[in-house]
Amino acid sequence: MQILRTPDDRFDGLADYPFAPTYTEIDDTLGGRLRVHHVDEGPREASPVLCMHGEPSWSYLYRHMIPIFADAGHRVVAPDLVGFGKSDKPAAPEHYTYARHVAWMSDWLIRTDLRNITLVCQDWGGLIGLRLWAAFPDRFDRVVVANSALPTGDQPMSEGFRSWRAFSQDVPEFPAGRIVHGGTVTKLTEAEVAAYDAPFPDESYKAGARAFPLLVPDSPDNPESAANRAAWEVLKTLNTPLLTVFGADDKVLLGAERSFQRLCPGAQGQPHAVLPDAGHFLQEDVGPDLASRTLDFIARTG
Template identity: 30%
Template sequence: MEASETAQRFAHEQWPYGPKFKRVNGWRMHYVDEGVGAPVVLLHGNPAWGFLYRKFIKPLTAAGRRVIIPDMIGFGLSEKPVREQAHTLDGHIANLTSLLRQLDVRNATVVCHDWGGPTGLGFALSNSDRVRALIIMSTWAWPLPPAEFHRRIFPWRMMHAPLVGPYLLGRHNALAGRGMYLSVVDRKKFRAEAQSVYENILPDPGSRLLTWTWPRWIPMDESARGLTRFEWLERELRKSKLPTLLVWGREDEVFDYKTFATRFKELLPHAEGPELVTGRHFLQEDSGEEIAGKINRFLDRIEERQS
């Protein structure tokens, strides 16, 4: 079944948005573009897609904001390259940059989560003339050390094994299935309204390539291939004066707030928060409307200060 047919079958009532596409660096990228006003760009990570932000759209557009939600190349309704070489961190930053420049996005608030963090911050810090503010949630943007979660032999380091990662995440879709299920608080609700959407948007092993190759870009030691980009992100963050709000899930163990939100506060001492909400790693599933409200109030404060 085609990805677009899957989305219509499993998510139409919760995701009634007409598909839009742009060509970015040779790939076909899907995005949602709703509302009018200053844009808010909502960025997902692995193994999610724009559906993760379905509870944000109405609160943000009702407040007079334009909502743009890309599906990263390799996820959702976007094209899914079957070559690992297509999935470098710099490549994903370039894809996002191409989309937002084609849409001539300016005065944007960039909302970063999981891999949407390094990707979105990579765009924001190199296109500061197009960015108004940052919302940072459950992510990171520095080289070392990784989270304690990522140092565990099981499950994380097992995913880096040449055969185990492709077998569990590719053949059995473990990250979009059980992985996401274990990364929310209200699992009964998640299973009823969302789990099948995440599983079925990645219908076969070929479409799941990024779920097991993207984790390998998390720097584990000094030889990591993404180390230089993360060093750049850390340096540029220290210089940033962009208004920033930190929002974190209390129960997140992938990027726990005591370690990671504190680190962001060190790099961005002017940042507001962290504001804590109910949520494990995919906090949007448990507290979507609440987070959207926090974003609206934060942007309202910025507008009041600038008026």
Template identity: 45%
Template structure:
């Protein structure tokens, strides 16, 4: 039994510009008793779904500027909060977090919701996990398009000293200042938006996931997630035939243009990226023009 904390609902009462329907699931096989939260907006009967996967230490709130654009296009939007983040339950032991455990949860949620004609929208850990999902044939059959931002496939190689410093800092900082971390690269966010990034964490005991996620990135070939990430490279380079769109925040010191151009070479048919000048790692904070440009690109292709 995994011991977990649940953030009180009142912590989210003042979250701005995020009035989308939130649903919960607590009976997925292997996750019984753990409540996962996800935004589920737009017509459920539509055949096209934007599956928006956040990273670390953010939550689905990061997509608030993109979701309205997708909804206006007539689509359904599903934006889960990973366990340890957002409105989802937060295991208190760092040892309970793993690449495979989170990846399997996303696959199980997609299966439960029976999502079809998926546009996969990913950034940071949303990409580390999400880009591996098509290795599963069931998910690949549901996948139609890709929007990819400031992320990577973690095939067992360290992203470099900047990432290693971040990993060391996160692991050694018990009360990780989540709002400050996100605001550092997104100077345009308001105090209320910064507070929304802190909302999931009443105190440091809720932050095990935020602390440990950097250490879960597969930086050596034998780490959990590295093998499936290598399989995913084969999917994106050889079997992928859908439409892709890439946006890059060029001020990201770790997953900026060099890392993203390397990823672009892996994604078969990926066009030239949209460069967000001055855009930081959490590039969804520039999300409205990105979402509009992605839809225009898909419609023009």
């Protein structure tokens, strides 16, 4: 497996991202090793808030929320998925599979030994993070699902998703920063767009970003549809408190929150919200509000 590693100087001087890097070596599933980066702020003895990003962002997405959680006395852990941010990036698209992403982050979770977790997950952070919850339910105290889903391929994909997937494969240069910009209501500054582009010095670093849209289970016989159905069967038995907070201006995932509210026992009676001034990347639009709702959720269910 050929591994690319973004030079450190690509991340110099990013506004509102002063966090020291932490690295963990994991099994790449092919006999080698991968280096996974995460932010680790706040008191180490506190129960962690695990913030998982999606496509095509990285832990920078949570920069406005991390200090709020830490200032409230929580440990905050925000990893970069393999292929993103400061984590290693396999160069070949075929090395990225849904099952391998779950295996990579499962190994990372075991090695970091996080417990009593409050999971905050968005986009692919949910597709992977919710599988971690199903696999290691005793490690999770509560879950916040923000503009994410756990698809099984049993329902047709929306036109919005099909258009996004086609764009992701056909565009000559994959514009990570502009994609995040387009998924917000408030819109990003040029410096913020550049920060989302920072992990990718050129197109060779973007195999993981281009692969993700193709990995979403889109038919009942997709290789990961059965695994997600099995995960749902576990989640439906858990009383772990679950809160959904979605941005209303999400053309792809709005409505997915209803599955969690209907199927997860711990979602009953929670103050779920659809926020009118937020898009798919609601951490950019309403990050402090999402952090505040998460802190209230922790206090109520503690």
